[in-house]
């Protein structure tokens with residue numbers, strides 16, 4: 201069984217509180233984009249779960265989220281057959297694009313089908329949150345409002361057509377470091393998440409972009425000025441807006457005009473600011489059609 205696991209960007213990311221268990225309460229506008237990992241699931245004569253990937257630095261044992269996802273469902277249903285999982289990664293790793301969560305979500309969907317488990321989408325989403333806060337959203341895909349720790353999801357109308365330039369600078373940002381260094385009391389400007397959800401409902405790209413904001417940028421930009429440089433670079437070349445995704449360091453720019461987006465992409469490739477650069481587009485839940493070049 202072949203599957204695609206799509207990346208996400210955050211058009212808006214606000215942190216509204218911290219729970220006693222240490223999790224942060226967030227309000228985010230999520231959008232699936234056409235950058236994806238490929239997965240292949242096969243029943244295997246060897247018992248157990250066997251993971252192989254194209255990236256030597258990724259774990260291929262129970263620390264890989266695809267292993268965790270398969271184990272979670274197979275244990276619950278008492279399935280003892282062997283399973284092999286081949287993962288070809290294209291989504292930048294540890295980048296704020298939910299790559300691992302999306303792989304896990306694809307495996308939940310795939311294993312459910314392969315072994316005829318009969319879980320509904322909602323049941324897969326409930327189980328997914330045990331693996332990671334973004335996993336339920338990655339099962340759902342498309343444009344959505346995400347609240348709580350990421351498990352309270354409200355589907356929104358599809359994002360209007362546009363071109364999205366995605367660039368991952370060559371710096372490593374730990375999600376833990378970013379949240380630990382976020383001082384909730386001193387956040388100067390919270391993005392207008394409700395206003396953005398309404399703008400999505402109206403299908404108005406300019407109104408969406410005007411409201412883009414990510415409170416985690418205050419932490420990462422201080423430590424990694426390349427994030428601010430990338431945003432400026434994209435805006436100077438015609439992006440309607442540019443923002444860091446998740447806890448970073450990936451930056452994306454929204455373009456209405458394809459030729460400006462292509463030119464910005466070509467110009468960016470000539471710099472040292474980012475090595476992983478993609479020109480892509482929104483993927484929506486309904487058709488799950490992959491638009492754009494990956």
Ligand code: ATP
Nearest residue numbers: 263264265293294295296297298299300301303446
């Ligand atoms: P998020 O946007 O949800 O914060 P992320 O893009 O920051 O996600 P991921 O790429 O999902 O981060 O993974 C971060 C870490 O998780 C990696 O350092 C890696 O070792 C581990 N990991 C486990 N399984 C996977 C997987 N299938 N793909 C990527 N990373 C994985």
